[in-house]
Amino acid sequence: CAGRPERIGTSMLKAPGIDGRKIHALTVACADQGGGWIEYEIQNPATGQLEPKMSYIKRLGRDLNIGCGVYRTDLMSVDG
Numbered sequence: 334c335a336g337r338p339e340r341i342g343t344s345m346l347k348a349p350g351i352d353g354r355k356i357h358a359l360t361v362a363c364a365d366q367g368g369g370w371i372e373y374e375i376q377n378p379a380t381g382q383l384e385p386k387m388s389y390i391k392r393l394g395r396d397l398n399i400g401c402g403v404y405r406t407d408l409m410s411v412d413g
Contacts, residue, residue: 337378350376350383360400364392377404 345360346353351374359371368391377384388402 348375360388360390360398363390364398368392371400372405 340348344353345351346357356371356373356375359373363369363371368389370387370389372385372387374383375386376382377386385405386402387405388400390398390400392398
């Protein structure tokens with residue numbers, strides 16, 4: 334929530350403009366499998382638009398997961 338500090342401590346299940354339940358289910362399923370990447374759409378605080386994003390998810394405890402994400406662009410490539 335670095336782009337929107339007012340959202341720290343809020344539930345993604347209630348985030349406006351997204352399918353919070355779907356993202357939550359993806360997060361839990363990923364964490365249950367030991368962690369990894371998920372892809373979804375969410376409102377970009379810089380543009381206000383729904384944009385594709387990918388996050389790395391890791392389980393920290395029985396009921397605690399953490400994710401670190403980046404917005405995707407067509408420019409994502411390792412080719413120079």
